[in-house]
Amino acid sequence: MYRTNSLQQKLKLFLVILIPILITQLSLYAMNFFDTVMSGKFGTADLAGVAIGSNLWVPIFTGINGILLALSPIVSQLVGGGKEKDVPEIVRQGIYLSIGLAAVVTIIGFFVVDPILNRMDLEAEVAHVAKFYLAALATGIIPLFLFNLLRCFIDALGQTRTSMVIILLSLPLNILFNYMFIFGRLGMPALGGIGAGIASSLTYWISSAVAVWVIYRYKPFRFYAIFTNWRRPSLHAWWEQLRIGVPIGFAIFFETSIFAAVTLLMSVYSTETIAAHQAAINFASYLYMIPLSIAMALTIAVGFEIGGRRMHDAKVYSYIGLSCGIAISFFAGLILYTLDDTVARLYNDNPDVIALTKQFIFYAIFFQFADAVGAPLQGALRGYKDVNITLVMALISYWLIGLPSGWLLAHFTDFGPFGYWMGIIIGLSAGAVTLYGRLVFLQRKLSRQLADA
Template identity: 75%
Template sequence: MYETKTIKEKLKLFAVILIPILITQLSMYAMNFFDTVMSGNAGTEQLAGVAIGSSLWVPIFTGINGVLLALSPIVAQMVGAKKEKEIPETVRQGLLLSIAIAVVVAIVGFFLLDPILIRMDLEQEVRHVAKYYLIALGVGIVPLFVFNLLRSFMDALGQTRISMFIILIALPLNILFNYIFIFGKFGLPALGGIGAGLASALTYWISSGIAIWIVVKIRPFSIYSIFKDWKRPSLSYWWEQLRIGVPMGFAIFFETSIFAAVTLMMSVYDTNTIAAHQAAINFASFLYMIPLSIAMALTIVVGFEVGSKRYRHAQIYTYMGITMGVVIAFLCGFILYTFDETVARLYTNNPEVVKLTTQFIFYAIFFQFADAIGAPLQGALRGYKDVNITLIMALVSYWIIGLPSGWIFANYTDFGPFGYWMGIIFGLSAGAITLFFRLLALQKYYLRL
């Protein structure tokens, strides 16, 4: 990271940080994408089972990952304020915290998984796939959280190409493992959707191992000696990360969990509808990795500028990111509108599922516009370490506006299952609008300092 003066310099630095993040995020989500696509080719029940399992896991993972992502603005502001000596212990304590959180999640999941699935109105085969997909995935939960913590450290130093390098190694391995475990190759039994969970877990272990090796051996990470001089867990360090990370995590959780809640509510519909919904949301979420990457890059550059007390420069970066988000929204909308049936056939050849998927994709065109603006706004606010108001806004817009309105549309109009997607559009739009006004107020405050 370094200070910039002109718009051209800012665009260059932002691109250097953003492009590797974008490739990393697309590649990481591609793992879930290939899990879903390859499971769908193993059967509709396999696709529906992975859909239910993902709907339970993704909100938990993204919410907790929000806690781990708090390390990024913390370290970025330390770099901007020339406080590099504080970084090693901060990262070490973050690693201990990530492991502790992973253990807690595994224990809670062990006791709650069966009761949750039993209460859902699922076909027996779908419930079986969902359960053991999650159990297989859980084998890799500790290395997954460790990798994401180390990735936040790398990215905060502006070295986003390193995490890109790791994921570009992991993605083809994940596809290979999917092929082996889902379809039963090289003498192994065909596990269907359950094999997708096992493939992901194995990939998490490899990714984490590579990340640890790089932090130990490769400069500039090695100069921080992260894996030396371990101390006992420190509640003060944990509190600093949790104070920022928990609101970040819950804000992300409220957004992602609304999609999960919709999928779970769709369990009252037939398997074809669940599969079509999952296929459409899976591809739309794949496109969402673009504005999400812009948000992550904004957190780094805004955090650096705020740490350096260059508040006008932080503002310029913010509007640069929002503008990119709007441009991307039009591009993604065109892709979804033009290639809806092509996208649907990536997931299944079932004519009924293809037809339903194209209908869901039509609604995705509209809610991704709100996402393309809302995500960069959240990223900029995290750079300021402004997370509490964002949490409240996320709760209201998604769970008080979005989900209830979706339920009304689904149950009291002719929209049926598509009504839930109408609710998502309302919720995401409300969130983007409120976040924009919060950002304006925050920028005015800092510019007066």
Template identity: 70%
Template sequence: MYPTKTLKEKIRLFMIILIPILITQVSMYAMNFFDTIMSGKAGAADLAGVAIGSSLWVPVQMGVVGILMAMSPIVAQLTGANAHEKIPFTVQQGMYLSIALGIIVTIIGAFLIDPILSMMELEERVRHVAKYYIITIGLGMIPFFVYNLLRSYIDGLGHTRTSMVIILISLPLNILFNYIFIFGKLGLPAFGGIGAGIASALTFIINLILSILIVHHIRPFREHRIFKTFLKPSLKEWFDQLRIGIPIGFSIFFEVSIFAAVTLMLSVYNTNTIAAHQAAINFASFLYMIPLSIAMALTIAVGFEVGGAKRIHDAKVYSYLGITSGIIIAFIAGSILYLFDDQVARLYSENPEVIALTKQFLFYAIFFQFADAFGAPIQGTLRGYKDVNITFWMSLVSYWLIGLPSGWLLANYTNLDAFGYWLGLIIGLSAGAITLFGRMQYLQRKLIRKYS
């Protein structure tokens, strides 16, 4: 990261940060994408089982990753303030915290998997796949959390291409592991959808090993000597990081878990409906990696500008640059969903009923990805300002008190049926985007008055 003066310089630097993040995020989600596609080829029950398992695992996974994402704005602001000597201690405590969170989630999950699945009206094969998909992917949970902490540190320094390299190495391995464990190659049994969980866990471990080697041996990371001397855990530092990370994590959790809640509510429908919903949400989420990447790039750029010389105007320019980029991407993504719905649906299943239902779900996805493309960059901007508490409450109200109840009413009291939940998603995401935009404008005016 470095200061910029002209809009052209800002666009250039923003793209230098954004493109590797985008490739990284798309590649990371490609793991889930291939999990879903390859599980679907094993059968509708395997696809539905992975859908249920993912709906329980992903919100928790992303919520914890959101907490650990606090490392990016912290490191970005320390870098902007030229306080490099504080970074090693901060990163080490973040690693300890990520391990502690992983242990807590594992213990809680061990007690809740069976009771939650028992409450759902699932076919026996779907329940079996969902349970053991969660168990197997959970074996890589702690490595996954530590890797994401190190990735946030790497990205916070502005070296987003390093994260890109790691994921581009591990993605082909994930696909290979899927092929081996889902379909039973090299003399192993065919695990079906459960094999996708095994493949993901192995990939998480590889990601962690690669990130440790890079941070320890390659400049500029090795200059911080993260792994040279380990200091004792500091609960004070944990709480300092949690004070920023928990609102981020819960904001992400509320957004991601509303999709999971919809999947769980759809469990009362038949297996083909669940499978079609999972296929459509999987591809729509794949497209969401673009605005999410813009948000992560904005967190770094805005955090750097406000952390050093309090360049509030420059931070504002970056925020609107990101929002504009998100809106442009939304038009492109919407066109893809509209024009290639049949081709997308056939990626996931050969079942004619699943294909037809998937295409209907994809039509609704066109509209809620517009709200995502506008709202996600704003969230990234606010995280760069370390303004995270208000976004937590806005997310809670928008997604859970507006979006989900609206979807339930539309699904149960209109002829929309399962599609009513997706219309509720559109309402909730739109409400969140509008309120977040108002918060961003208020904060920017406040900071300009303070530092001008």
């Protein structure tokens, strides 16, 4: 990161940060995409099992990972304020925290997965795939959280291309491992959807190892000497990260968990409906990586400017990101509208599943517009370290407005399972409106404070 003096310079730097993040996020989600697509090619029950397993796991992962995301604004503000000497110890304590959180999630998962699946009205084969898909993923939770923590450090320095290269090296390995363990190739047993979990775990271990090696060996990361001068874990240092990270994590959890809740509520419908829902949500979530990447780039850019008390520059970056999100949403909507049949056939060959998937995709066109506004706004607010009010807004928008309205539409109108998707659209739209109001209020407040000072 470096200071810029004109709109053109800001736009250029923002794109330099954004494009590698976007490629990284698309590649990361491609792992889940190929898990779903390749499991669906193995069988409908495997697609449904991976859908259930993913929708139980993703809210937990994204919520906990949100805590680790706090490292990005912390480091970017320190670098922007010329306090690089404080960075190494913060990253080391973050490493301790990431490993500790991963261990806690693994232990809790061991005791709660069976009771949760037993309470769901699932076919026996679907429940079996979901359980052991999650068990396989559990073996890679520690390296996954460690990699995400180290990636936050790498990206906060503006070195987003490094993360991109690591993931681009890992993606082909993930596809290869899926090929081996899902379909039983190269001497491995054919495990269907369960094999997708094994493939993901192996990929997490490799990605984490490469990230450690790069930070230890290459500039500018080597300058910080992250893996030397270790001190004992510090609860005070953990609290500084948790104070920012926990609200971020819960806000993300409230958003992602509404999708999981919808999938679980749909367990009363047929396996074909569950499979079609998962296929549509999987592709729509893949497109969501675009506004999410804009949000991550905004956190870095806004945090850097706030660290240097350059409020106007932070505001300009916020609106650059928001404009990019809106523009790209129209392109994403066009893709969903024109390629719905092609997308549906990627996931399954069953004509009933294809027809249902196309109907779900139609609703996805509308909620991705709300995402394209809401995600960049969240990223900008994280750059300001404004996270507590955002948490409350997320809870109200998604769980007190979105999910109840979806349940009512599903049960008391002719929408049926599509009513839940209408609820998602309502919730995401409400969230986008309130987040925009919060950003405008915060920018005016900080501008007044700076003027008074």
